[in-house]
Amino acid sequence: MIAFTGIGAVTPIGIGKEHFWHNLMKGYSGVKRTDRLLPSREIFCGEISGLNADKYIDDSRFRRAAVLSKYALIATQLAIDDANITKLPGKNTALVMGITNGPLTYTQNFHRTLITEGVDALSPSLFSESVLNAPASNISICFGIEGSVQTLLGGRTTALKALILAYQLMTLDECDKALIVCSEELNELSLSCYSRLGDTILSEGAGAILIEKLSGMEGPHPYCYLAGMASYCNPSNPLEALAEVIQKSLETAGLEFGDIDFIVTDPFLASLHDLYLNKIPCGCINPLTGNAFSAAAMWDIILSSLVLKYGVIPASVRTNNLIITDEIEHIMICSAEEKGVAAAIVLSKYV
Amino acid sequence: MNRRVVVTGIGIITAHGVGKEKNWAKTVSGISSIQNITAFDSSKYRGKQGGEVTEFSTTHIYTLSGKRLDRASHLLIHATREALLDAQINDEIKNVTVLLSLGTTLGGMLSGERFHKEAIKKGLDNARTSLVSDYLAYCQAMNLFREIQLKGDFLVFSNACASGTNAVGHGFHVVRSGKYKVAICGGYDTMSEFAFAGFNSLMAISPTLCRPFDKKRDGLVLGEGAGILILEELEHALNRKALIHGEIIGYGESTDAYHITSPEPSGRAASIAIKKAWAAAGEPAINYINAHGTGTRYNDLMETKAIVMALGDKARGIPVSSTKPMTGHLLGAAGAIEAIISLFSIMHKTLPPNINYSCPDPECNLNIITKAERYDIKTVLSNSFGFGGSNASILIKGYP
Numbered sequence: 001m002i003a004f005t006g007i008g009a010v011t012p013i014g015i016g017k018e019h020f021w022h023n024l025m026k027g028y029s030g031v032k033r034t035d036r037l038l039p040s041r042e043i044f045c046g047e048i049s050g051l052n053a054d055k056y057i058d059d060s061r062f063r064r065a066a067v068l069s070k071y072a073l074i075a076t077q078l079a080i081d082d083a084n085i086t087k088l089p090g091k092n093t094a095l096v097m098g099i100t101n102g103p104l105t106y107t108q109n110f111h112r113t114l115i116t117e118g119v120d121a122l123s124p125s126l127f128s129e130s131v132l133n134a135p136a137s138n139i140s141i142c143f144g145i146e147g148s149v150q151t152l153l154g155g156r157t158t159a160l161k162a163l164i165l166a167y168q169l170m171t172l173d174e175c176d177k178a179l180i181v182c183s184e185e186l187n188e189l190s191l192s193c194y195s196r197l198g199d200t201i202l203s204e205g206a207g208a209i210l211i212e213k214l215s216g217m218e219g220p221h222p223y224c225y226l227a228g229m230a231s232y233c234n235p236s237n238p239l240e241a242l243a244e245v246i247q248k249s250l251e252t253a254g255l256e257f258g259d260i261d262f263i264v265t266d267p268f269l270a271s272l273h274d275l276y277l278n279k280i281p282c283g284c285i286n287p288l289t290g291n292a293f294s295a296a297a298m299w300d301i302i303l304s305s306l307v308l309k310y311g312v313i314p315a316s317v318r319t320n321n322l323i324i325t326d327e328i329e330h331i332m333i334c335s336a337e338e339k340g341v342a343a344a345i346v347l348s349k350y351v
Numbered sequence: 352m353n354r355r356v357v358v359t360g361i362g363i364i365t366a367h368g369v370g371k372e373k374n375w376a377k378t379v380s381g382i383s384s385i386q387n388i389t390a391f392d393s394s395k396y397r398g399k400q401g402g403e404v405t406e407f408s409t410t411h412i413y414t415l416s417g418k419r420l421d422r423a424s425h426l427l428i429h430a431t432r433e434a435l436l437d438a439q440i441n442d443e444i445k446n447v448t449v450l451l452s453l454g455t456t457l458g459g460m461l462s463g464e465r466f467h468k469e470a471i472k473k474g475l476d477n478a479r480t481s482l483v484s485d486y487l488a489y490c491q492a493m494n495l496f497r498e499i500q501l502k503g504d505f506l507v508f509s510n511a512c513a514s515g516t517n518a519v520g521h522g523f524h525v526v527r528s529g530k531y532k533v534a535i536c537g538g539y540d541t542m543s544e545f546a547f548a549g550f551n552s553l554m555a556i557s558p559t560l561c562r563p564f565d566k567k568r569d570g571l572v573l574g575e576g577a578g579i580l581i582l583e584e585l586e587h588a589l590n591r592k593a594l595i596h597g598e599i600i601g602y603g604e605s606t607d608a609y610h611i612t613s614p615e616p617s618g619r620a621a622s623i624a625i626k627k628a629w630a631a632a633g634e635p636a637i638n639y640i641n642a643h644g645t646g647t648r649y650n651d652l653m654e655t656k657a658i659v660m661a662l663g664d665k666a667r668g669i670p671v672s673s674t675k676p677m678t679g680h681l682l683g684a685a686g687a688i689e690a691i692i693s694l695f696s697i698m699h700k701t702l703p704p705n706i707n708y709s710c711p712d713p714e715c716n717l718n719i720i721t722k723a724e725r726y727d728i729k730t731v732l733s734n735s736f737g738f739g740g741s742n743a744s745i746l747i748k749g750y751p
Binding site: 040090095100101102107112114115116118119123129133134136137138140141143145146147151152154158165189193196231232234235236339340 | 455463471478483487489502508509511545549552605608623739741
């Protein structure tokens with residue numbers, strides 16, 4: 001059994017699980033109007049403001065790290081602290097990082113310098129920090145993780161895929177503990193493009209969870225355990241892909257659809273609403289935080305873990321009004337992207 | 352129960368050319384395909400050469416808009432088609448649930464570069480968003496999925512220069528565990544000025560020649576291309592009477608947790624990846640090592656120590672070569688390309704040469720092979736080490 005033992009949240013609605021949960025219960029929205037990142041116009045986004053990274057990571061090696069690396073480092077530190085672990089066993093710990101856009105600001109700055117100022121003006125550290133696995137590398141260096149360290153690329157489903165990969169590494173006996181971390185940073189390039197495409201309200205931040213084999217668990221009472229999982233892609237029939245992951249995740253959990261007490265899902269899944277969501281209470285964190293792609297899906301996982309632990313669903317995340325059962329035992333988190341990419345997991349209450 | 356995992360299809364595009372035959376013929380000839388770079392003006396850099404794929408421009412695209420696709424997508428789709436054709440699984444693939452496991456470091460960076468240039472010239476809000484659609488490094492996998500009309504799942508690994516081996520290693524794990532019967536695995540990357548300038552800023556680009564393990568080595572040479580392997584469960588391959596090229600028998604990975612660009616100098620962490628791969632394969636005799644061998648001072652010294660630490664003093668007698676001096680370092684594709692070259696070496700019973708090696712480095716005292724030679728190769732170890740301390744090793748043997 002794989003249990004969730006530590007949680008780290010760096011979100012526009014709060015840093016750390018207590019702040020995050022408190023603001024969820026209060027219905028606080030982190031989405032604000034800003035012109036800081038895109039001076040040409042005011043836009044709504046879920047920005048992290050006033051965060052002092054040094055308060056969490058007192059290591060000068062990471063002062064010049066990209067913003068999303070800093071978010072990832074802080075979320076990881078919070079998850080380790082939350083699990084009450086003083087030092088990770090380096091060789092027996094894996095890290096799977098999920099990212100969507102990556103360190104775009106450093107990439108853009110490096111390229112801008114190359115074009116406008118020339119080769120001699122380039123900073124090697126800007127390049128090394130713009131490599132897509134730099135956030136994972138920084139975490140491995142900071143926390144001494146010497147097991148498998150993987151960076152997975154993809155959209156929102158990547159958080160779920162990263163969790164599934166971490167689970168697979170554990171079943172292969174590659175590790176006893178694994179960190180799953182997703183991080184995104186707001187950047188003028190992504191804001192400009194997504195706003196011109198009329199897309200979602202963007203946000204930034206990171207989420208981290210620590211999972212452990214129940215047999216070797218050291219920390220306090222776990223939040224929940226991973227009961228079922230599936231990911232699938234079928235570009236020619238996205239609805240079939242979604243139905244497939246829902247069915248497969250239930251099968252692996254040994255559950256029926258009616259056993260699910262709450263579904264956490266993307267707000268964009270109209271097809272899912274027609275198929276399932278008028279039958280089960282459901283919710284989503286996106287309206288409160290904005291969309292940070294893989295990091296937002298990680299916040300959904302964190303939300304679900306807290307719901308299972310505390311036994312209450314914040315009203316602010318509810319997207320339908322169906323009656324909630326007295327005891328919340330099983331939560332499904334599912335996500336689907338355009339082009340038929342889908343993933344789902346089932347988390348169950350640890351008794 | 353662990354299944355046996357065999358390779359039934361190969362697709363390869365490098366500076367040597369397109370296809371298995373051309374790549375192997377040039378590899379054993381020892382002729383370098385490194386030339387002055389044409390994709391951008393390299394005159395301002397420390398090194399001016401690279402391994403560009405000059406005989407390939409675009410591939411036929413049927414379901415997507417080919418013009419909008421980044422060169423990375425074209426390379427990836429073409430190499431995958433070639434691998435599927437080689438595996439004679441073209442028709443069947445649409446009815447099989449497959450895992451697509453890919454490695455890349457840059458994704459569609461060429462589109463990103465064009466977008467950045469437009470943004471600087473015309474303003475961010477006037478740069479074409481269509482360029483961004485294939486910029487993100489996971490879009491190429493999605494394009495491939497749509498173009499080939501696959502069903503199953505995909506994972507895109509970006510662990511710097513170890514990405515390709517990580518992707519093949521993951522494919523090996525999922526087929527061995529029985530989760531998938533077929534996995535399409537490999538890596539791809541393009542010749543990008545962004546990456547070139549980055550490695551140049553780190554003083555990692557050679558101003559002369561790429562000379563792995565040579566005392567006068569002074570850096571790496573970048574390349575581009577794609578390498579794809581079709582991995583199949585043995586029974587599945589036998590049932591459809593597929594031609595089997597070889598077998599993956601072990602995979603291991605580890606992390607330095609040391610520095611973002613420099614390898615851990617003792618080779619301890621890298622040796623763990625080698626040991627894991629070797630142990631997973633049952634510690635067979637290794638007849639050839641296809642080294643990561645970038646030609647940088649730190650990598651080659653560290654790799655020498657890691658090989659000896661993992662395999663013991665007998666490792667000094669095992670033939671070793673790096674094929675990077677001929678095609679360049681293909682970054683996220685390197686591991687996949689080198690796994691393919693390792694397979695070829697077994698199939699053709701020939702050791703590929705480590706060219707440009709003239710001055711042995713006593714600190715890298717391995718059995719470096721400088722000319723292609725016939726050799727009874729049964730099992731090969733292929734190493735990949737990347738930025739951020741990513742280490743991955745894979746063991747390949749002949750079939751039967």
